[in-house]
Amino acid sequence: MNGKTVAEREAAGRAAREHAKRSSHRQVGELHRDPVALLEKSSEGRVPSLVPLRYGRMIVSPFTFFRGSAILQAHDLARVPNTGMVMQICGDGHLLNFGGFATPERQLVFDLNDFDEVAPGPWEWDLKRLVASLVVAARHMRYSRGVAEELVMAAVTTYRDRMREYADFGALELWYDKITFDRMVETALTPEGRRLIRRGMEKAAGRTHESMLEKLAYRSDRDGREVHDGRDNRDNRDGQAGTYWTIRDAPPVLFHVHGPNSLYESEDNWLTQGDWRTLIKPTYEAYLKTLVPDRRELLEHFEIQDLVFKVVGVGSVGTRCLVLLLVDHHGKPLFLQVKEARQSVISQYFKAPAFKHEGARVVQGQRLLQAASDLFLGWSTGPSGRHFYFRQLRDMKLSVDIDMLDSTLLTGYARLCGWAMARAHAKSGNAAIEIASYIGRGDQFAEALVGYAASYADQVERDYEAFIKAARSGAIVARSDEDMAADFRI
Known part of the structure; x- marks a missing residue:
């Protein structure tokens, strides 16, 4: 990218549409794999007596299953076209892997906060992990299809708009940009959203x-x-x-x-x-x-x-x-x-x-x-x-309890996640100009991800049913925290 003009970089972003049309991101792909076998593969090398606890936490709901099965979506994303724009991505950017924490200067910021799966990959893989999590969570909370679609549109259009802003940032300006809780209060669209952010700031101050x-x-x-x-x-x-x-x-x-x-x-x-x-x-x-x-x-x-x-x-x-x-x-x-x-x-x-x-x-x-x-x-x-x-461990760290959010607050949270992901990608790949140009100003890309997220949430539910059947048949063992704690007398 170094040495190219802004116009050349914008052209490169648009050119990426030729081998990965924006509408193609609706595709989930033909998935022929055993989800339980892949999960067992990801359990290899773990402490054996804790693997049943892993499965016990995953079996609580399709949402907890989704959180514990990043290997499935990574496998599936590799089977659909990608933009070819590769950078360091989070790799597991679902909605609960964002949160608040203190910078070394003790400033409270909102950002991605889990990087176990970070690696080079197409930037849109992160966004697809996020939007799928929003729909799975919305279904878990029994929200309508319309609410789920609104969550995805909020996250993706915010990502688009913020990425277009970051495309105009200088290198140092982008490097120093932070989503502080004070900025979050300023941009919150409802009084309840502002109150929730301020309560979070007070709670984080006590987590020392x-x-x-x-x-x-x-x-x-x-x-x-x-x-x-x-x-x-x-x-x-x-x-x-x-x-x-x-x-x-x-x-x-x-x-x-x-x-x-x-x-x-x-x-x-x-x-x-x-x-x-x-x-x-x-x-x-x-x-x-x-x-x-x-x-x-x-x-x-x-x-x-x-x-x-x-x-x-x-x-x-x-x-x-x-x-x-x-x-x-x-x-x-x-x-x-x-x-x-x-x-x-x-x-x-x-x-x-x-x-x-x-x-x-x-x-x-x-x-x-x-x-x-x-x-x-x-x-x-x-x-x-x-x-x-x-x-x-823990120092002023703060995570959201989605079960406490109504649909309006959850939509606001989806916007925050889209903002944080855009900032992270713009900084990581130095490709804000290319990504913004690829996405464009319209809703075509966001609408494709609405379709993808709904279809992939369906796939998560099918995988979850296969997982439950494996537990019922004894093919895998799932134990809750309470079950395992009962084995001990402290």
Whole structure:
């Protein structure tokens, strides 16, 4: 793209219509695949005892099934024409993978916030994942077909209009653009929308590391026994050198890898590591080397206290995700999430140069797509050669509860998602001019995606029925969080 004039780039965008007509995006394609077999493929390498929990969370509804089955849509998208405009895409940009979080400057912004599947791919794959999620969610909430179509049109036309704006931005102007909550309040179309955003800002302000500490952990001695001495547990300055913060087990969601509530099987090679410090120390030291010097200096003020396994999300259940608790010399906490990075489902179905390290793939893709990224974002290689990335846990993070939104608010949220995706793509691919030119000013592209989203939601429902039949027949085992928690007595 470098060296081309704006007119030449606009012409390139229009030329892409020749091998991928805008109306062609209505196509779902001829799908001849076993959804259960593909899901079992994506379960390989996960902690075996947690795979039933993954399926148990997916079986709740077609919407939760959709969230946990990104591999199916990636497989299916590879079987229809694409624009040929390739860039780093999120890979799993459904409506719940957007949210609020604090920038390093403590400014609250709205953006994409899940990058496990980030990889090079056609930009429209992200948009198709988003619009399909909107229709599946609308059906889950029992909204009419008309409402579902309105959600898709809102997201896609906002994407179109914002991309046309970004096509006129200078490089630095685009790089610095952020969707702050203050901007969201200004652009909200209803008083209720503005109130909801302000409530979110207040809620996010209370979601800090310190607010988590005494909810998740307790002070213990070297043998792990809880210490009760009448002193403020947050004060670590008065000679309690022999005590540590220990995170409470809450299986199946939180447990110590080497503890009595571990869900690891006895032959798992992680259990041969001796204890959790042996497990994490080399991984943490390698992670530090991926940070810029000032971030490494900052982390030198913290001492590691404990490590637990944490089950997260729907699609990530069973992958090796850990929480590391550290405190500084005042006993102030820092929670880091250490999350396994596996091969992206996009990479499995779209040919592009392979990444040498999956954790680096996630980190580099996140930094490129987000307007601002986590202060402690980095990567490492863990036991058994598994790849990981590090980030803060929870810090001022905020996600929407769609069940609390009426159709008007949900439409406003769809617009926000379309805006955030346009900003991410414009920054990632430096192709705002080409994309805006390809889409054009009319509704033809948006109307094609309305048709695609409805047809693909039908496919999701068929896949979900096949999934339920597999569970009923015993071909797969699905267990709820409550069922698995009943196995333990804490």
